[in-house]
Amino acid sequence: GNSVTQMEGPVTLSEEAFLTINCTYTATGYPSLFWYVQYPGEGLQLLLKATKADDKGSNKGFEATYRKETTSFHLEKGSVQVSDSAVYFCALPLGGGGADGLTFGKGTHLIIQP
C-alpha cells in the first residue's frame, strides 16, 4: 500500500514568518494528495488537495504542489498568523486493496507566537 512521511514537530515560528512543512510519499500510480488541519479540540478538516501531478492546491494562504519527480507535497505559507496554530496532516489513499481509505502522516504541531 501507499505510505506518507511528514516532518514531526513541534514547529515554532513567529507571526509573519514563512512556513514549510515537508511531506513525502510512496505510492503506486498518481493518487490524489491531501493536507488536513486539526485546530485544538476539533476534528480534522480538509485544508487543500491536489488530484494530479503538477497541480497546486491552495486555501487560506496555504499552498502545496504535487511533485511526482520528488514524490513530495510540501505545505507552504508566506506569512503565518497566530490563528494558524494547529496540527497539520499529510494524507493519500491507502492503495492496493484498501478500498477508499486514506493513510495519514503522524502530524506536525505548528505553534505560532505573536
Place this chain on the structure above:
Amino acid sequence: DVKVTQSSRYLVKRTGEKVFLECVQDMDHENMFWYRQDPGLGLRLIYFSYDVKMKEKGDIPEGYSVSREKKERFSLILESASTNQTSMYLCASSLQRRTSILYNEQFFGPGTRLTVL
C-alpha cells in the same frame, strides 16, 4: 455542507464497561471510518465500512467491534473497556463514486475524547 456528528465530545467510563460510540453522517456517503488518535502516533485506522452490514478491519482492530445497520450510522463498540483505550476517537465518511471531485476526500466528525478509569 457535509455533516458528520459524534454522539459525545467527552466520555468517562470504567474498566470493563461496554462502550458505544456513535457516528452519523448526512451526505449519503457509502464509506465510513473509525480512527483513534494518540500523541506521537497520529491517526490509526480501527475499522471501516463500505456498505451497510459490511466491515473491514483496519490497522488496530483488537478490542473493538463495529456495527453498521443503516447507511448513515456507524457505531464503534468497546466490548470491555481498558485503560489503554483512553484516546481521541474520530469518525469519518467519504464517497465511493470515483468520478466525483470529492472522491477519496474524507469528512471528519469533531471527535470523542474517551477516558477509561
